[in-house]
Amino acid sequence: MTDTTRKAAVEVIPAAPVPAPPSRRARVRRRLTPWLFLIAPLALLATFTYAPILNMIAYSFTDWDGVSPVLHYTGAENYREIFTRPELFEVFWVSGYYLAASVVQIGLALYFATVLSFDVRFRNFFKGVLFFPYLVNGVAIGFVFLYFFQDGGTLDSVLSLFGVTTDRAWLGTPVSANTSLAGVSVWRYLGLNFVLFLGAIQSIPGELYEAAELDGANRWHQFRYIIAPGIRPILSLTVILSISGSLSVFEIPYIMTGGATGTETFVIQTINLAFRFNKTGLASAAAIVLLLIILLVTWVQRRLVPDDKVDLV
Numbered sequence: 001m002t003d004t005t006r007k008a009a010v011e012v013i014p015a016a017p018v019p020a021p022p023s024r025r026a027r028v029r030r031r032l033t034p035w036l037f038l039i040a041p042l043a044l045l046a047t048f049t050y051a052p053i054l055n056m057i058a059y060s061f062t063d064w065d066g067v068s069p070v071l072h073y074t075g076a077e078n079y080r081e082i083f084t085r086p087e088l089f090e091v092f093w094v095s096g097y098y099l100a101a102s103v104v105q106i107g108l109a110l111y112f113a114t115v116l117s118f119d120v121r122f123r124n125f126f127k128g129v130l131f132f133p134y135l136v137n138g139v140a141i142g143f144v145f146l147y148f149f150q151d152g153g154t155l156d157s158v159l160s161l162f163g164v165t166t167d168r169a170w171l172g173t174p175v176s177a178n179t180s181l182a183g184v185s186v187w188r189y190l191g192l193n194f195v196l197f198l199g200a201i202q203s204i205p206g207e208l209y210e211a212a213e214l215d216g217a218n219r220w221h222q223f224r225y226i227i228a229p230g231i232r233p234i235l236s237l238t239v240i241l242s243i244s245g246s247l248s249v250f251e252i253p254y255i256m257t258g259g260a261t262g263t264e265t266f267v268i269q270t271i272n273l274a275f276r277f278n279k280t281g282l283a284s285a286a287a288i289v290l291l292l293i294i295l296l297v298t299w300v301q302r303r304l305v306p307d308d309k310v311d312l313v
Contacts, residue, residue: 059284066280078285088286091266094178094253095246101182102242105190109238112190113197114223127198134191142255145184149256174262181253181263188252189245193238200231236305243301244294266290 022030060078062071082088112130116123133141148154149170159166171177204226212222250267253259259268270290274283 056284056287059281060288061285062281064281065278066274067278074281078282079289081282082285082289088269089266091264091269092247094263094265095249097178097182098185098246098249099243101186102246105186106193106235106238106242108186109190109193110197110235113194113201114227117198117201117227118219127194130194131191133188134195136188138188138251139255141184141188142252145180145252146256149180171257172261177257177261177263181256184252184256185249193242196234196238197231200234201227204230236301239305240298240301243297247294247297248290 059071061073061075063074063077064071112126116126151169155170156166168176170180208226209222212226217225248267249265250271253263253265254268254271257263259265259272264272266286267290270283270286273279273286
């Protein structure tokens, strides 16, 4: 071995230079950069969400009428009045109709999402048909179904084609009116739950279905052992949304009946207290009570059905 070969053999490759640590200014800039992008949305959130909530909490301890510039502090008098007047909580019985309707709504949404997740004819068309009602403005839906359920309206005309004659006032009694309004809510919000379920089902790996088919599993087995466990978090979310929505129904009954014939909900009652009877302080307290009830129901539901991690593999 020559001297040149020996030197090349023992030559050590120089190590890469170690980068200098970032300066203090660079570290500060790196930490502040994400917050610079969040300034605008956080400012909007604080201005239009948290600030009104704080104002509402403050108003709930006063007798403000919504017009007068003078506020008189009354302590917990508004809350005492709410919990000592049973008629203010009787309207929650109306929420039972919407809660029952939400069960039907979740069942239908899960059924259609499961069927249309497989390869069926015209499935994209049916997806659009199911989701379309959720895109329509709630006020427009209220007016459309107001004519649909009126005496001699669309529903009576369709029933007459099948030889069914009725002089029933669909919005004239508490039971039929609340049932009709709950049915409208099912039609409108079915598309939202359908999309949530469909997205969850399509996120399940396709290899699981292929393996299940090789093992001889039919559609029911695939739903029971693959789809149902895989969409458990989304199912829990829809239950929370359905319960909170049932307790805070407002748009459809307010447009169609204005709360008449026993269809008044807690939110409609709160709106009437604030803008019809000029009891903004009492209405603010009622809104806080409703918020606490929804939070309590959500907490209980999360305790009973914890959001466990789903592992299908």
